[in-house]
Amino acid sequence: MSIRRHSHRPSAALALLALLALLLPLLLTACDANGLFSTGTAGGATGSTQVVYWSADTTPIDVQAVDDIIAAFNKSHPDIHVKGIVVPSNGGNDLTALMTAARGGTGPDVYLLDRFTVNQQAAIGLLEDLQPFVSKEKADLSTQYLPFAWKETLFQGHPYALPLDTDARGLYYNKDLLRQAGINPAVLDPSRGPMTLDQLKRIAFRLNQTDAHRIYSRVGFLPFEDQAFHTTWGIDFGATFFDRAACQITPTEPAMVQAFAFMYDWAKDMNASKVQTYLGSYLPANAPPNQYPFYSGQLAMTLSGDWFISNIQEYAPKLNYGITYIPVVRGHTPFTWSGGFSLVIPQGAAHPAAAYRFMRFMAGPEGQRIYTRVTTHMPTWKALLTDNSLFSGRHVFLKNMLRYARSRPSLPVGAQLSDEFDTAQQKVVLNVATPLQALQTVYKRVQPQLQQYCPVM
Numbered sequence: 001m002s003i004r005r006h007s008h009r010p011s012a013a014l015a016l017l018a019l020l021a022l023l024l025p026l027l028l029t030a031c032d033a034n035g036l037f038s039t040g041t042a043g044g045a046t047g048s049t050q051v052v053y054w055s056a057d058t059t060p061i062d063v064q065a066v067d068d069i070i071a072a073f074n075k076s077h078p079d080i081h082v083k084g085i086v087v088p089s090n091g092g093n094d095l096t097a098l099m100t101a102a103r104g105g106t107g108p109d110v111y112l113l114d115r116f117t118v119n120q121q122a123a124i125g126l127l128e129d130l131q132p133f134v135s136k137e138k139a140d141l142s143t144q145y146l147p148f149a150w151k152e153t154l155f156q157g158h159p160y161a162l163p164l165d166t167d168a169r170g171l172y173y174n175k176d177l178l179r180q181a182g183i184n185p186a187v188l189d190p191s192r193g194p195m196t197l198d199q200l201k202r203i204a205f206r207l208n209q210t211d212a213h214r215i216y217s218r219v220g221f222l223p224f225e226d227q228a229f230h231t232t233w234g235i236d237f238g239a240t241f242f243d244r245a246a247c248q249i250t251p252t253e254p255a256m257v258q259a260f261a262f263m264y265d266w267a268k269d270m271n272a273s274k275v276q277t278y279l280g281s282y283l284p285a286n287a288p289p290n291q292y293p294f295y296s297g298q299l300a301m302t303l304s305g306d307w308f309i310s311n312i313q314e315y316a317p318k319l320n321y322g323i324t325y326i327p328v329v330r331g332h333t334p335f336t337w338s339g340g341f342s343l344v345i346p347q348g349a350a351h352p353a354a355a356y357r358f359m360r361f362m363a364g365p366e367g368q369r370i371y372t373r374v375t376t377h378m379p380t381w382k383a384l385l386t387d388n389s390l391f392s393g394r395h396v397f398l399k400n401m402l403r404y405a406r407s408r409p410s411l412p413v414g415a416q417l418s419d420e421f422d423t424a425q426q427k428v429v430l431n432v433a434t435p436l437q438a439l440q441t442v443y444k445r446v447q448p449q450l451q452q453y454c455p456v457m
Helices: 011-029 060-076 096-103 115-123 147-151 175-180 197-207 230-237 254-270 272-282 308-315 352-362 365-375 382-386 394-404 414-429 435-451
Strands: 049-055 080-086 110-114 169-174 216-218 301-305 321-324 341-344
Touching: 049 060, 049 352, 060 080, 060 308, 060 352, 060 365, 080 352, 110 115, 110 352, 115 341, 115 414, 169 175, 169 394, 175 197, 197 254, 197 301, 216 272, 230 254, 230 414, 254 272, 254 414, 254 435, 301 308, 308 394, 321 394, 352 365, 365 382, 414 435
Parallel strands: 049 080, 049 110
Antiparallel strands: 110 341, 169 301, 169 321
């Protein structure tokens, strides 16, 4: 997804979501015919097939993009009417509402799914195999999409999703705050190449400020917030995540331990308890998107993706900022990594053929063109990457970063592995477990689940 969500609610919320999934069909009959998305026209033509689209993404800009795509599709396909519904998740990779609804026969026809989790959801039988539809395409779809994005849709050689978007990550910095701290913003200019992590830390700590109670009122950078998290630093330090020959995840490989040690030491040097106080004040769970501290000057640098450009345009249009490469452990070679979302048909969908036609539009050149313009995400449809009308200003820099991009290995335990890394990271940032201890727990919890799928093809 683009933006990661870290909210962790108590188990009662899971029960509520499950109940909501069962009641949704009844609730929708009492709602506006357009659901929570605007679908362009109410109802649809008489006799048209209604396709229900669910998304857990509540980001206003992304919702607007989907509004526009659905309206365009409904206008050009009078025999199908798409109804968009926002169904908030429990955070992370939770799919409780979808699973409950699908098993109860009340699930959607199309669902927006984080692409690196497709393998796992296909493995447990939640998704429809799209091979019967893809095989009827006139052109080979695998050649139309970015190779890594298409690969992430496959399970046992068959596609279970269509790639919607991708992204690239970089370091965003507030030029005015740097100058106030006596730092020339030119030192972060991308023309100089990526700085090292040591240089980043020295600059960030100069930007830290505390109030009269010695509580942080501004921090320079947090390497465990937004896209500064375990996957980014694991790739930075050279982690592989998975040993295919041995069919083993590798959370305790030296590179991953070093990545977690980097976060552990940073939190320790800032005082882990004071960091948590800052997070509680300026980055509370479920805070409105317009209250992100980078916009208001309480956070001087943040590591985020290309979608963050449209967020700044929306919430802080006068912010004087720049974007540069992700800092590296050593050397001068830039790097980034790319993920993204996809469209899937859950098992038991009422109208799979019509659903595929909508997916093909939304994840094809028509839909991706709209999505890119509105959100500043990047397309996975390769031909659109050469359409210069879709990219301007800072977006061009991040688009060009795709040449350096890596992606996570697609695994049938990918979502579980990511969630366990989240838990391990939280322990490390709190300084309540050493990196090795936390990562050993990841291996113990996930490897037995992976074993049933070995060998992973």
